Amino acid sequence: MIKRCLLSLLLIFSALLIFAEEKKHDLQTTKYPVIESVELTPNPVGRGDLFSMTIIVNHDNSAEVDFPLKDLPEDILLWRGPYIRSFVDSDRDGNAVRKVRITTTFKAQSSGRMIFPSMSVIAERHELKTDPILLRVGLYKNRKLYMPLEVEWQAGFDKIYAGEAVPVSLIVLNQEVVVIFDRVRVAHPRDGFFEEAGGTADIVEKTEGGIVLYDIPAATYILTSPVSGEVMIPSSGVEYEGITGWTDNQYLKITRVPEAVKESGAVGDFTFSSSISRDEVRIGENVELIVSVSGDGNLNYLKLPEPEAEGCILISSEEIEDYEPSPFGFSGSKAVKWTYSAENSGLSKINVPDFIYLEKSTDSIAIENGSLHKVNILEVAAIEEGFEAEELVLEKLVVGDDSGPAWRNYYLSALRYAWVLPGFVFFIMALIMRGKRLPLAALLSLIILVAAFSTTRFVVGVDVSDNAGERADLLYNAAVDAYGNDEITKSLHNLRAAIYYNPVKGTYRETLNLIEEEAGVVNSVSPSISLHPDVFYYILMCAVNLLFFSGVYRMVKPGGGASVLIILFTFIIVFSSAMIFYTHNSRLNMTAIVCEKGVHMKKIPSETAADWIPMEAGTALSILNKSDGFLLVETGLGVQGWVTENCLIFDR
Known part of the structure; x- marks a missing residue:
């Protein structure tokens, strides 16, 4: 009996708890209305068409509900409504529940994707908020609705100055996903410099509620207009999956820079500096100034x-x-390297003026101070105090009376190319015998070659005397003798001639560099390249014969190995032929040496023209042209000018 009473009390208590919870829920529902749903229909909608917004509010009295419609997007026009009506709905248990329906009709005035913002609903003096909704407004083509591309030009700066580098981006707006576009059509403006440049714009992500849209740069450029006024960027297009979006013409206003900035034309945020390579030089030497x-x-x-x-x-x-x-615009650095030649002994001054620019971050004129560099110019023979120069000691080469030139210029003798005959004759004989009886083919080839060489006296050698050249070792010894007699110009002349006739020997080049350094000659052109064409002539003769022997080998044993050899030797033949042509042409360049003191280069070939750049005696120059007793020459630094012909001696 007691158990039954306790069980009954427990059941009654549980029922009371459930009833109280449901009552509490009903009170809360009644006291605090909520927005159950928000819907836009149709979505997507065509531009110029009507669409409806339906809001369901869980409240039983429509008289206590208001929809003020504040802050509508400018591209959305209120067409009719809002209509606020009560209606009967069913809850989860099937019971009738009174709710409020708010219906409003809008008109979409422009195409594209847009976020319909959160709207306020007033219910029983409580402000409720709708969630943002993505509205898609499309266009019709062949009676089918499609989503167009929203494309526009965007400039990186609001205020643009003449000469300023302005990032300009072709942006596709409000994309639901990041894509790579199929085609971009950009029309360039008529005025200014318009160059494509990556890295000036990034993808912009716009988030509201749970909606994410992207603004994607399809093309990025930098516009630089040197004059003030107005610049028009014509309409441009972007294509994706058969749909093309076009921009309107973009007009940019270009403001004139202040008068103080006109000389530099600089607009931005900069640091300015200058440095000099050395502060003490000798007359005729160069000093470099870098302004950055x-x-x-x-x-x-x-x-x-x-x-x-x-x-x-x-x-x-x-x-x-x-x-x-x-x-x-642009980030990094820009510098100018100025090369000066020391003219007179004493203290030289190089003044770098102030750098005046328009500071972009503050929109005001900024001045970076320049600097004054001093260079002490010494006489050529001047030696630093406390320093004793080591005397340069040169030794002559031991030569024999019967030795000829190191290189005989065989590549210039047409008869010397007959050395391709051994391989060629052997290949022809093997071809006639169809790859059989090779010993007999080799013997016949040898007989033919001996007869041919004996007839043409080729075994002894027939060389044109003009092609053989001079003996480089004798020229080197003559240069050493001239140096011992303090005839620096003659010594340098003979050394360059020795290098020309034997460019392979490194001793000649080392001695030339030592004497030029001691004499203070710094602007000379480089001597002949360190390879003689005969080197590649020998390689060519060997490669041609080996190519024919490889052909015979392929007749006997067809296979991949012989083919690889044929390809290899063919490549060597082409390479060596090209190098013969290159080295020969490089040796044709004429050079001369300044043989007098006090020679100056002039800017024009005229006796009355002012002196320009001083040339040290012994300086080697490239000869480019000739006019009325003057020669157009070029120094080792690439500076061109005119000198009189009688102050030069040619190196060969």
């Missing part, structure tokens, strides 16, 4: 200040560019 700017901005357009020198002569300048496109 680094940072972000129009490195492609700006001009570095030109130094002003006293006591030195500018002989060349070279731009050094190390920058790449970036969202700031």
Whole structure:
């Protein structure tokens, strides 16, 4: 009996708990209305068509519900509504429940994807928020709805100055996934410099609620307009899966730079510096000044200040560019290397002016201070205090009376190419005998070759005397004698001739470098290349004969090995022939040596022209042209000018 009472009390208590929980839920539901659903139909919708927004609110009194419709997107037009009505629905248990339906009709005025924002609903003095919804507004083509590409030009800066490097990107907006486009059609503007440049724009991710859209750059460029005014970028297109989107014409306003910045034209954020290679040189030696700017901005357009020198002569300048496109225009550095020649002894000054630019981050004029570099120019014979130069000792070569030139220029003798006959005759005889009786073919080939060589006196050798050249060892010894007699110019002349006739021997080049260094000759052109064409002539003769022998071997034993040999020797023949042609042409370049002191290069071939660059005696120059007693020459640094013909001696 007691057990039954306890069980009954337990059941009654459980029922009371369940009833209380349901009552609490009903009270909460009644007290706090919620938005059950939000729906846009149809979605996607055609541009210019109507679509409806339906909101279901879990509340029993429509009079207490309001839909104020604030902050509608500008491309969405309210067409009619909102209509707020009560209706009867069923809950989970099938019981009738009163709810509120809000129906509003809109008109889509522009195509593309857009995020329909969160909207406010007022129910029983409580503000409820809808979730954002992705609305797709398409276009019709052949009665089919498709989603167009939204494409536009975007400039990296709001305010653009003349000469400024502006990143300009062709952006495809509001894409649901990141894709690679099939084709991009870009029309270039008529004014300014418009160059394609990667790395100036990134994919932008836009998130609202659970919706993610991407703005994807299809093409990136950098625009530099040197003049102020207005620049138009014509309409351009992007194609993907058969759908092409086009931009409108983009107009960019270009502002004039301040007057103080016009000379440099620099716009950006920069640091400026200059450095000199050495502060003490001898007359005729060169000193290099590097002026550089680094940072972000129009490195492609700006001009570095030109130094002003006293006591030195500018002989060349070279731009050094190390920058790449970036969202700031260009990032990196730009430098100019100025090469000066020391003219007169004493203290020389090279002044680098201030660098004035428009600082982009502050939109104000900035000044980077220049610098003054001093160079002490010494006489050629001047020696540093406390330093005693070592005397250069040269030894003559031991030569025999019966030795001839090291290289006889066989490659110039047509008769010498008859050395291809052994392989050729043997190949022909083997071909006639169809690869059989090779010993007999070899014997017949030998008889034919001996008869041919004896008839043409080829065994003794027939060389044209002009082709044989001079003995390089005798020229070297003559150079050593001239150096001992302090005839530096004559010594250098003989050494260069020795290198020409025997370019392989390294002793000649080493001695030439030592004497030029001691004499202070720094602007000479390089002597002949270190290979003689006869080297490749010997390789060519061997390769041709081996090619014919490989052909005979292939007759006897057909297979891959013989074919590989044929390909190898064919390649060697082509290579050696090309090298004969190259080395021969390089030896045709005429050079001469300055044989007088006080010679100056002139900019024009005229006696009345002002002196330009001083040339040390012994300096070797390349001869390019001739005009009215003047020669157009080029130094080892690539500087060209005119000198009188009587102050030079040719090296051969």
